Amino acid sequence: MKYSYYPGCAQHGTAVDYRISVGAVFGRLGIDLEEVKNWNCCGALHVPDRTVKTGLCARTLASARGLDMATPCNLCYSNLMRARVALQDSALRTMVNEALIEKYDGNTKPKHLLEVIVKDLGLAKLTEQVKRPLKIKAVPYYGCLLTRPENDFDSPQNPKSLDELILSLGAEPVKYYYKTKCCGGPILLTDEDIALGLAKELLVMAKETGADCIVVTCPMCHLQLDAKQKAVESKFNIRIDLSVIYFTQLMGLAMGFDPKELGLSQHLVPTHKLIAKIGGRQ
Amino acid sequence: MKKEPIIPESRDPAFIEQVIKTPVGEKIPTCMQCGICAGSCPVSQEMDYSPRELVRMVQLGLKKEVLSSSTIWICTTCFSCSVRCPRGIHPTELMETLKPIAIAEGIKNRNVKFDNVFSDVIKTNGRASEFLLISKYSLTEPGMIKQLPFGLSMMVKGKLPLSIQRMENTRELEAIFNLGEKSREKK
Numbered sequence: 277m278k279y280s281y282y283p284g285c286a287q288h289g290t291a292v293d294y295r296i297s298v299g300a301v302f303g304r305l306g307i308d309l310e311e312v313k314n315w316n317c318c319g320a321l322h323v324p325d326r327t328v329k330t331g332l333c334a335r336t337l338a339s340a341r342g343l344d345m346a347t348p349c350n351l352c353y354s355n356l357m358r359a360r361v362a363l364q365d366s367a368l369r370t371m372v373n374e375a376l377i378e379k380y381d382g383n384t385k386p387k388h389l390l391e392v393i394v395k396d397l398g399l400a401k402l403t404e405q406v407k408r409p410l411k412i413k414a415v416p417y418y419g420c421l422l423t424r425p426e427n428d429f430d431s432p433q434n435p436k437s438l439d440e441l442i443l444s445l446g447a448e449p450v451k452y453y454y455k456t457k458c459c460g461g462p463i464l465l466t467d468e469d470i471a472l473g474l475a476k477e478l479l480v481m482a483k484e485t486g487a488d489c490i491v492v493t494c495p496m497c498h499l500q501l502d503a504k505q506k507a508v509e510s511k512f513n514i515r516i517d518l519s520v521i522y523f524t525q526l527m528g529l530a531m532g533f534d535p536k537e538l539g540l541s542q543h544l545v546p547t548h549k550l551i552a553k554i555g556g557r558q
Numbered sequence: 559m560k561k562e563p564i565i566p567e568s569r570d571p572a573f574i575e576q577v578i579k580t581p582v583g584e585k586i587p588t589c590m591q592c593g594i595c596a597g598s599c600p601v602s603q604e605m606d607y608s609p610r611e612l613v614r615m616v617q618l619g620l621k622k623e624v625l626s627s628s629t630i631w632i633c634t635t636c637f638s639c640s641v642r643c644p645r646g647i648h649p650t651e652l653m654e655t656l657k658p659i660a661i662a663e664g665i666k667n668r669n670v671k672f673d674n675v676f677s678d679v680i681k682t683n684g685r686a687s688e689f690l691l692i693s694k695y696s697l698t699e700p701g702m703i704k705q706l707p708f709g710l711s712m713m714v715k716g717k718l719p720l721s722i723q724r725m726e727n728t729r730e731l732e733a734i735f736n737l738g739e740k741s742r743e744k745k
Contacts, residue, residue: 285685285686285687285723286688288687288719288723289687289688289689289717289718289719289723290688290712290717290718291717292716292717293717313726314725314726314727315685315725316680316684316685316725316731317680317684317685317686319680320676320686321635322672322673322676322677323673323676323677323680324654324657324658324661324673324677325658325737325738326654326655326658327737327738327740327741328677328734328735328737328738330737331734331735331737332680332734335730335734362581368741371737371740371741371744372737374733375730375733375734375736375737376730376733376734377729377730420634420635420636420637420638421635421636421637424636424637424638424640424641425637425640425641425648425650425651432637432641433641433642456638457600457636457638458600458601458634458636458638460600460634461634462634462635463601463632463634463669465672465692465695465702466631466668466669466672467604467631467632467669470601470604470632474600474601474634503708503711503712503717504708506711507708542715542716542717543715544711544712544715
């Protein structure tokens with residue numbers, strides 16, 4: 277299995293732990309992620325002009341060299357999917373292509389890494405690689421942009437793929453009614469009080485399920501729920517203390533990797549209780 | 559923001575037309591004010607006008623009130639309203655559409671500042687580096703100084719590198735950033 281790989285900006289910054297776990301897990305599974313050369317930002321949520329954003333994504337999609345394009349980030353995935361849909365309009369594609377050296381033909385299919393595992397590899401294949409079934413309870417948190425506004429592998433309002441992945445690793449996905457509710461990440465820097473309020477709701481509800489961790493698929497969700505967890509605790513005078521891990525880290529733990537090989541020591545909320553429960557070395 | 563009574567003189571038919579001819583504008587006249595958008599919105603209680611009210615205000619052509627509302631900036635772009643609207647109106651995309659119009663009309667707030675900083679960083683480097691973004695934004699928003707301890711805790715974990723990410727070759731970026739202007743000219 278081979279994909280052109282679009283890592284997105286966060287992989288070299290706040291999501292360095294995600295990058296480490298993706299490298300470990302996908303390497304073991306024999307899935308080849310060939311990083312796109314000279315890639316550019318997708319525009320995230322803060323390049324306000326939609327046509328500019330479509331242009332940025334068109335340049336990325338044009339560099340796929342006939343392969344499906346895998347990406348680890350919900351924002352990147354959502355932007356690439358939206359651009360793909362928008363660029364089916366040939367007039368827009370022609371205009372955008374005038375700005376590009378390598379032209380986009382309209383055919384690249386973006387895939388989130390979760391889709392690559394659940395749909396392309398298949399969970400049966402993943403289960404074969406499980407060396408240490410995880411006897412834990414985990415909150416499946418999808419966030420917004422994995423399934424909205426465009427995706428073609430799961431339901432936009434009641435997705436199940438991450439639940440199924442958690443189950444295939446021997447863990448129990450808990451019922452979590454906020455699984456697609458916004459974490460507040462996009463407005464963290466501009467409206468922090470509102471953003472932390474949203475994160476608080478998610479964290480309190482997650483804590484109430486009695487789960488051992490929250491599983492995420494997106495660097496921005498991770499930033500909000502892990503890195504900002506302490507800020508939520510002090511702002512609202514509550515105690516959460518709940519590990520938040522990327523789905524690739526969860527896979528890695530089940531596949532028998534040492535937690536250090538998965539970037540788990542780089543979280544802001546300590547992960548040692550979770551690791552101890554799983555029976556992994558610290 | 560204090561809500562003023564609406565008077566007929568504040569209606570601007572040109573604004574209605576401007577929004578309706580955008581890719582998300584076509585269905586706006588069909589809004590029946592059911593409120594699913596506002597009910598789905600995780601932040602509607604923080605906005606001066608809910609998404610439902612904003613759609614109605616667009617229908618009425620209340621240009622000034624729409625473009626100066628906090629609604630379009632507080633929207634977290636979660637698309638919950640867009641996948642639920644029974645009329646297919648896509649309120650999230652409407653917010654996105656209104657942002658550049660508001661910027662062109664000279665609306666200034668910290669969200670616009672951040673979007674400007676972000677766009678500048680991408681236009682120059684092609685990639686976003688969190689440290690560079692936060693530093694540049696902090697220059698215009700002194701309140702950001704209180705984020706310093708958080709920044710340090712991220713650095714300790716190796717999650718906020720000081721190095722600037724940059725494409726090896728940025729020559730297409732200018733043409734891509736000119737696409738916004740170009741698409742407006744075509745209309």
